[in-house]
Amino acid sequence: MNLNKSKFPPQVHENAKIAPELVFFLVIGAQVGVGILGFVRYIAKFVNQDSWLVVIVGGLGIHLVIWMMFSILNKHGGDIFNIHHQFFGKWLSIPLSMMLSLYYLATAVVVLRTFIEAVQNWMFPGLPTWTLSLIFAGLAYYIVSKGFRVITGIAFFSFVLTVWILFTHYFPIKHGHVINLMPFLDHGLGDFYQAFKVMVLSFIGFEYLLAYYPHIQDPKKAQKWAHFGSASTTVIYLITTISTLMYFSPKQLQGLTWPTLQEWKIVTFPFIERFEYIGISFFGIVILINLALALWASCRGLNRVFDIKIRISVFPVSLILLLAPAFFTTRFQVDELNNYTGKMGYYLFYAYIPLLFIISIFKKGANK
Amino acid sequence: MKKIILLFMCFLLSGCAEREILDDITIVRTLGFDKASKDNEIKGTINYPIFINEQTFKMKYLSASGETSKEIRNELNEMTARPLFVGKLNTVLFSEKLAREGIMETLDTLQRDPGVGRAIYLGITKQSAESVLSDDYDQINLDGNYFSNLIKQNENYSNLPYLNFHTFLYAFFADCMDPVMPYLSKKSNAVKITGLALFKNDKMVGTINEHQILIFKTLYQKFNEGSYQFKSKNYKGNLEILKSKLHYKIIKKPHQKVMIAVDVKGRLTEYTKVNAGDPKVVKGIENTIKKELENNASELIRKFQDLNIDPLGIGEHVRSQTRGFNSKKWLDQYQNTDIQVVYNLKISESGISQ
Known part of the structure; x- marks a missing residue:
């Protein structure tokens, strides 16, 4: 085992790199996940009709974090694991990198468990958890073992194949009540802050960039695509929020576990009476890229710190992904899992990355 | 080798979930609930098609009593040869007697069932739901869509407001709004929409x-x-x-005077004894109808205030226009709130003849 690997910036073969524009699909693909099925309820709990504002402010906050990430990475080169080594030295960098790796894996577990819960509640009540996690962990394993470019391809397809789902919000908006969006700004700052914190969970996903930065050709050019991707996520969330707020009365919304799925209950076409079954199935594609990217980032951490090949480490890591969902059996536990991951994301974005940013200002750049 | 394993997995996994094949299930189209003869029990009636061959089928009905709707479902299941499925349910009817005692327990079970859509229709029947469902109305109820089509076409092309399961739940859970449902009555060979049933929470209080x-x-x-x-x-x-x-206008805050302005555009399709080609006459008719509409509307709102219900969601509109809205205070004052209705009527045409 070579513990000094992360001392040097990673060497990525030109053939394994992706064009900077594709970062758009990676960011949006990783951000939009199962969270979209239920996040509105959590923010509406605090700020109700002002939720849309929280979505916008949350999105802007993420832009700031993305900007900080790129400034750190552009200045010091390499990836987060190399930067850990540069900033904190060899021994301190190992636990930090491992925590990040673990966090990446946790985001995958959250997404998978929440999705399985939705399937179990809406489609197949008796389905054992392991069957779906076997399918998804298996697929994620297959994708990750084929390398980063394949993941990017999946991100592209997952976007193209599922972006149309957004148009289904037409129906709830048509049946909705505009009065539910008024009056503006009728909540205190404390409520907004609470909602803002909760909102972070839905934006999780762009931070994989800390790991795949060296895989981008001309990474400086990718920044605008990362911003563009995150901005598109914000727009998607904004449409979801507005349609959910308009469609449900406030107390009704608080009683629903998956408001977005409930909205689909009103969507009917002549050839399909109940749209939510199509919707949930298509979400399988949406979460696949979440899982693959999280799994890859987690394995990449092991690769950079302990010099274990991704092809080898991906097997045990996806085994964890396969087994972990079975430990969270009730709605309460799944909710708690989501809460904790959201909190971890919050501290990562608004405490840890700014801290790195401040250190990077005072540290000399690597490639000067 | 890999391909063989994949192929094998397809066979292995396809047996996991429960299958629901059309010919092997009972497709419930309409549900009806009544008060049962025993106390605390409700009677449920289902209406479902039996397929005779590919084109023809017959509607059948079955009833059972129980304390909860799940119990009724089990009872009914014990009477049918094929398991019951509510995925194609399109109408739920309640008898007035039951509705006056509250229906949320029943609706809540339906609400929790992911198989039940939100675009289904609800209705209150003057007679017992069983008697409404058991008739085939001279064969018009053959496809099981009679009640839902009746309500749907009246919503789209006639005077019935857009109401369904979702709008009921919306109003039920809203702070300052009460639900309504179509009120149906059985005639000799048809069912007629004779009005709207008004609710306070989940109890019917008037029509x-x-x-x-x-x-x-x-x-x-x-x-x-x-x-x-x-x-x-x-x-x-x-x-x-x-x-x-x-549109809603709040004239005097907080919550004291509310004005509802309605812009109506229409045309005369039937009139007697006047020359509707004359603009002056039309103006006169406009004024008369306007007065009549306003009087009727005020009377209606007075009725709601007397019953202390708000099916129009006036409170919700006031909330959207009031900062720091206090719903408790609004509800306390609701019966004394001055609610005005103004119609702006415009008659554009008078049919295709002068």
Whole structure:
């Protein structure tokens, strides 16, 4: 085992790199996940009709974090694991990198468990958890073992194949009540802050960039695509929020576990009476890229710190992904899992990355 | 080798979930609930098709009693050869007797069932739901869509406001709004929508009649189709409504005086004893109808205030225009709030002849 690997910036073969524009699909693909099925309820709990504002402010906050990430990475080169080594030295960098790796894996577990819960509640009540996690962990394993470019391809397809789902919000908006969006700004700052914190969970996903930065050709050019991707996520969330707020009365919304799925209950076409079954199935594609990217980032951490090949480490890591969902059996536990991951994301974005940013200002750049 | 494993997995995994094949299940189209003869029990009636061959099928009905709707379901399941499925359910009916005692327990079970859609229709029947469901109405109930089509076409092309399971739940859970449902009555060979059933929480507290439905619709939502029968000393006739839109204005805050302005555009399709080609006469008719609409609307709102219910969601509109809205205070004051209705009526045409 070579513990000094992360001392040097990673060497990525030109053939394994992706064009900077594709970062758009990676960011949006990783951000939009199962969270979209239920996040509105959590923010509406605090700020109700002002939720849309929280979505916008949350999105802007993420832009700031993305900007900080790129400034750190552009200045010091390499990836987060190399930067850990540069900033904190060899021994301190190992636990930090491992925590990040673990966090990446946790985001995958959250997404998978929440999705399985939705399937179990809406489609197949008796389905054992392991069957779906076997399918998804298996697929994620297959994708990750084929390398980063394949993941990017999946991100592209997952976007193209599922972006149309957004148009289904037409129906709830048509049946909705505009009065539910008024009056503006009728909540205190404390409520907004609470909602803002909760909102972070839905934006999780762009931070994989800390790991795949060296895989981008001309990474400086990718920044605008990362911003563009995150901005598109914000727009998607904004449409979801507005349609959910308009469609449900406030107390009704608080009683629903998956408001977005409930909205689909009103969507009917002549050839399909109940749209939510199509919707949930298509979400399988949406979460696949979440899982693959999280799994890859987690394995990449092991690769950079302990010099274990991704092809080898991906097997045990996806085994964890396969087994972990079975430990969270009730709605309460799944909710708690989501809460904790959201909190971890919050501290990562608004405490840890700014801290790195401040250190990077005072540290000399690597490639000067 | 890999391909063989993959192929094998396909076979292995396809057996996991429960299958629901059309011929092997009972497709419930309509549900009806009544008060059972025993105390604390309700009687459920289901209406479902039996397929005789590919084209023809017959509607059948079955009833059972139980304390909860799940119990009824089990009872019914014990009577049918094929398991019950509610995925194609399109209407749920409650008898007035049951509705007056509360229906949320039953609706809550339906609400939790992911198989039940939100676009299904709810209705209150004057007679028992069982008697309404058991009739085939001279063969018009053959496809099991009779009740839902009845309500749907009246919502789209006539005076009935847009109401379904979702709107009921919306109003039920809203702080300052109460639900309504279509009120149906069985005639000799058909079912008729005779008004709207008014609710306080989940208990039915009154009805409005069929002439008031249109007034209700103008105050409830915007719409593009409807017809209003008017009558005065000199003439009577029918106004076809082409467009109706409403806005709320709060005149005196907090919550003391509210004005509802309704813009109605329509044309005369039936009138007697006057020359409707003359603009002056039309202006006169406009004024008469306007007065009549306003009087009827005020009467309707008075009725709601007397019953202390708010099916129009006036409180919700006030909330959206009031900062720091206090719903408790609003509800306390609701019966004394001054609610005015103003109609701006415009008659654009008078049919295709002068």
